[in-house]
Amino acid sequence: MHDKLIIIRKYKKSHHRSNGGAWKIAYADFVTAMMALFLLMWLVNVVTEETKRGISEYFTTSVISMDSSSAGTRAIEAEVLATQSGDSDQEILTDNNQHLPEKKASVKDSKNVDEVTTENYEVKKITAKKLKQKKELQKVENIVRVAFNSLKEVCEFKHNLIIELTDEGVKIQIIDSHDQEMFKSGSFIPMKVTERMIRALGGILTKLPNKIDITGHTDSKPYYRKGYGNWELSSDRAHSTRRILEESGVRSEQFAEVHGRADRDPLNKSNSSAPENRRVSITILHTDSQYQAASLDKVNQKNNNSNMPKIIL
16 A cells, blocks of 8 residues: 655745834825815905905904014113123124114113004004994995885985995985975975985984984075074084984984084085085994094004103293
8 A cells, every 4th residue: 555645735924014004194184284275275265355354454463562572572681781791882683683783771662662562552453443343334334225225205316315434434414406405495394205214214223233423514605594593503403313313213322422513514615505515414333433533542642742842831
């Protein structure tokens, strides 16, 4: 008998090191970065110019304020060190490698730097707030236009109505024309179409928190009747408008000022006797116009006083 031939095959198993999936993490980071990039590009194209300016103003304010304060502090510290060293011919080298002529530092200089930085910040803050309020007032302006356009009986008197956006707010002016008077001649009693305009405006003002300014105007034609002239007439027309607005639901505390200017502020400056100078102006003021005016006056007063010599009596 032949012996059986047994063949044994042995295979060596090679153990390869696992890569651990590190490439997946790197790829995920790359995909995330690309998604963020495309999202940013999409937002830049979608956002309006006004929103971009508002965002720019927000960050510019912070950057300017920080840069101004840090730069001023570095300059003052360098000046103090140079003064203590006693070397009059030595130049000061700041962090920005800029050579500054040496001069004696004082508490007054540091106060001036702080005041300038604070004033710049206040002005930037007020500017950003005005941009925001301008957008809000544009919405109010559109609402007012739509309300007046919806009145069929007012459509034919559109040329007697001026709606504009000013620094004070939304100004609505009801003016006379050659063929249509908005108030009876020499009287504070409004015409029926004028009263409908004012009442329509009152329905909008009742829903707003804004203050209201009413001003009456006349032309330069002399008007006098037993102690009653253009000053009294313009003031009475303003108050007549106020009464109609109050009857329409406007709260009395909403009125910031009601007064007459006679012929001192003509709409047509080239012809002071033109009919459009006879008008009533109703201004929907900024929500914090008084704060803005006071803040700007304070900043301007500081700037003016710093340059004016002091007179001691």
